[in-house]
Amino acid sequence: METNIPLADLDKPAVQRMNDVIKTCVHCGFCLPTCPTYLETGSELDSPRGRIYLMKGVLENTLTMDDEVAQHIDACLGCLACVTACPSGVQYNELIDNFRPKLEAEYARTPLDRFSRWMLSEVLPYRERFRLAVLLGTLGKPFAGLMPKPLKAMLSLLPTKGLPKREDFGEVIPAQGTRRARVALLIGCVQTVLAPEINAATIRVLTRNGVEVVIPRDQGCCGALTLHMGQREDGKQFARRLMQAFPTDVDAVITNAAGCGSALKDYAHLFENEPDAQAAHDFSARAQDVSQFLADLGLAEQPTGLGRSLRIAYHDACHLGHAQGVRSQPRQLLMSIPNVEVVEVPEAEICCGSAGVYNITQLEMANDLLARKVNNIGLTKTDGVVAGNIGCLTQIQRGIKSKGMWAVHTMQLLDWAYSGKFPL
Ligand code: SF4
């Protein structure tokens, strides 16, 4: 099937790439049962195949960028379960990543929608602004009922135990014992404010295993959040600044948040055919999730255990499993802890509804997917959930709290297993 995509506001290589990707879809429908939104609504237009049809129509000018197109594209989580499932190797990520900026440029959003997107992009990627917002949000929680939906959704994600402590880890944390590797750590923007203990645990686990950790002072946001909202140029600005802030004389650039890690690994695509292409390619090649890096390096010291036995459900963050193909490494690390049983969650490939800012901008669908995930987690009869992404942890914790379960990062459980105590 021939596609004839006009250049519109997209650059030529991006159009060519979309053209090529669209041609690889053979409309078989194998992706449909793994698409969370299709499972929930049963609508073809909420499936990967339906969205490809919509994008193709808009690009060929047989469809206009109207409410219907925007609704179904906005409802896409970007979870990439469809990429894992597709037997034809359709790189749906390249389609949605290139189409979202077009949607932002051409579709007239409502004033409330524009305001909430503006607010998210002006607050979340900036640590100090976000910290202030969390503080104000915590104070404003009693008035949540009076607020518009996006604000209410944001408040529901805030920690219940008050504002976490501000952590300063220093710039270089030396390896314990013989140095086996030197890495630079991305500490993240949302994670630094909501759960700095994840970074603290990551640093302790890495240094304990002979890894020197560098934390570049000038690092900002990786751009994942803005890119997810279709704000491509802003996302690229963040990416450029991050690449400049990180040293090149390290064995790896380490992330402990799947969404950020997937963005870093995608810089090579983001800057393709641009002056920064080589630097971006090299940076992406150095980026690794902490579980991938540590499993490949091998533990220098085996964890002693948690002082009790635990059954845990491991949750595959979409941006770790589907986007980065990192599935076995976190399981391998968790299974190295004595008396820890790792249980698989039914429908593991289906997103929990977090997906960047999705659980703020698409609250109803995010809640439906959370309920589905919580139900599946309940079937595992486990004590708690372990995952490698702050977004999933915040979302899942919101759903399982009432069941007396907890959700923690892989590095936290490993860190506790080194200390010999389980603190929850
Ligand atoms: S995206 Fe892949 S699995 Fe889905 S309809 Fe197209 S070819 Fe089939």
Ligand code: SF4
């Ligand atoms: S990225 Fe996820 S939500 Fe979007 S079409 Fe693919 S499977 Fe469906």
